Amino acid sequence: MGNLADVLRARGYKVTGPRQQVFDALEGTEKPLSPYEIQNLLQEEDSFLNHVTIYRILDLFSRLGLAHRVLSNSGFVKCNLPGQEGCHRFVICRCCGSVQEFADKELCRKEKSFALDCGFHAESHLSETLGLCAKCYGRRDEKTTI
Amino acid sequence: MGNLADVLRARGYKVTGPRQQVFDALEGTEKPLSPYEIQNLLQEEDSFLNHVTIYRILDLFSRLGLAHRVLSNSGFVKCNLPGQEGCHRFVICRCCGSVQEFADKELCRKEKSFALDCGFHAESHLSETLGLCAKCYGRRDEKTTI
DNA sequence: GGCCTAAATGCAATATTGTTGCATTTAGGC
DNA sequence: GCCTAAATGCAACAATATTGCATTTAGGCC
Ligand SMILES: [Mn+2]
Ligand SMILES: [Mn+2]
Ligand SMILES: [Zn+2]
Ligand SMILES: [Zn+2]
Numbered sequence: 202m203g204n205l206a207d208v209l210r211a212r213g214y215k216v217t218g219p220r221q222q223v224f225d226a227l228e229g230t231e232k233p234l235s236p237y238e239i240q241n242l243l244q245e246e247d248s249f250l251n252h253v254t255i256y257r258i259l260d261l262f263s264r265l266g267l268a269h270r271v272l273s274n275s276g277f278v279k280c281n282l283p284g285q286e287g288c289h290r291f292v293i294c295r296c297c298g299s300v301q302e303f304a305d306k307e308l309c310r311k312e313k314s315f316a317l318d319c320g321f322h323a324e325s326h327l328s329e330t331l332g333l334c335a336k337c338y339g340r341r342d343e344k345t346t347i
Numbered sequence: 348m349g350n351l352a353d354v355l356r357a358r359g360y361k362v363t364g365p366r367q368q369v370f371d372a373l374e375g376t377e378k379p380l381s382p383y384e385i386q387n388l389l390q391e392e393d394s395f396l397n398h399v400t401i402y403r404i405l406d407l408f409s410r411l412g413l414a415h416r417v418l419s420n421s422g423f424v425k426c427n428l429p430g431q432e433g434c435h436r437f438v439i440c441r442c443c444g445s446v447q448e449f450a451d452k453e454l455c456r457k458e459k460s461f462a463l464d465c466g467f468h469a470e471s472h473l474s475e476t477l478g479l480c481a482k483c484y485g486r487r488d489e490k491t492t493i
Numbered sequence: 494g495g496c497c498t499a500a501a502t503g504c505a506a507t508a509t510t511g512t513t514g515c516a517t518t519t520a521g522g523c
Numbered sequence: 524g525c526c527t528a529a530a531t532g533c534a535a536c537a538a539t540a541t542t543g544c545a546t547t548t549a550g551g552c553c
Pocket of ligand 4: 440442443445484
């Protein structure tokens with residue numbers, strides 16, 4: 202049906218319960234989830250996955266471009282721009298921890314040509330902008346969560 | 348004398364042996380070093396630092412802008428653009444692992460205004476470009492180290 | 494120079510995160 | 524319904540990071 206099964210089948214991977222569950226967990230949040238956070242989430246729904254399995258699934262999802270590891274915020278988020286290879290641009294709210302993925306061709310190009318000016322042959326890049334999301338910017342002075 | 352003692356004193360921190368040693372270790376390499384790698388390096392010079400101490404020193408260095416944690420490459424590098432706050436732009440060689448820090452006002456501005464267009468209030472950002480340094484690009488096909 | 498004290502470091506114990514090898518289970522082709 | 528490669532589970536382990544408290548020390552003061 203969904204996105205996941207299609208991608209898995211298209212690349213010759215099996216469609217399994219654990220993969221669906223991890224995918225759903227990522228889908229259900231805009232904040233990055235660590236492997237163990239995913240495990241706990243699923244456990245609350247009385248479903249147990251070994252942490253090794255979760256690591257392996259997240260690793261697969263990363264390779265398939267189904268999820269990203271957000272470094273500043275340590276954890277995984279579902280990719281919401283499938284197909285966009287090698288250029289990952291995230292904005293991360295330091296208050297609520299939410300992450301949004303964007304694409305921007307121009308910035309991407311600039312970033313690569315800048316690297317080239319430094320004698321560096323760029324292949325991919327990662328950009329993480331930290332600040333406040335619109336919601337949290339409005340509610341400033343309330344409380345810093347993250 | 349050097350950079351380090353000045354910064355420490357200016358901010359009311361003590362100038363100590365361990366801080367000098369960690370700083371020197373970072374100065375001596377262009378590849379990111381993890382806390383434990385620093386410990387091992389120093390041990391080769393017959394100097395022992397507890398890993399907790401190293402963690403605390405690296406944490407301090409980060410806060411003082413003396414060092415950065417490079418996320419893609421997990422480890423710390425010495426800051427080579429002191430004063431440049433909130434805008435960290437690194438190029439990272441996937442072959443030799445070397446990291447270079449740069450600044451680019453224009454990209455910085457663009458990045459922030461792009462975030463704003465998304466309704467996001469940017470405060471700082473991190474950019475890590477992966478590829479091959481000039482040296483490794485020349486020697487392509489030899490061997491991938493990292 | 495020798496005190497004094499807050500700051501820095503060491504140490505031990507523990508927590509968190511990630512990895513490896515191998516046994517067991519299961520998806521999907523036949 | 525079989526069969527088998529792929530996926531998952533499990534146990535043991537390795538690596539990384541954190542905490543609380545004891546000990547040492549840098550640097551201000553006399
Ligand atoms: Mn994506
Ligand atoms: Mn810097
Ligand atoms: Zn927010
Ligand atoms: Zn290189």
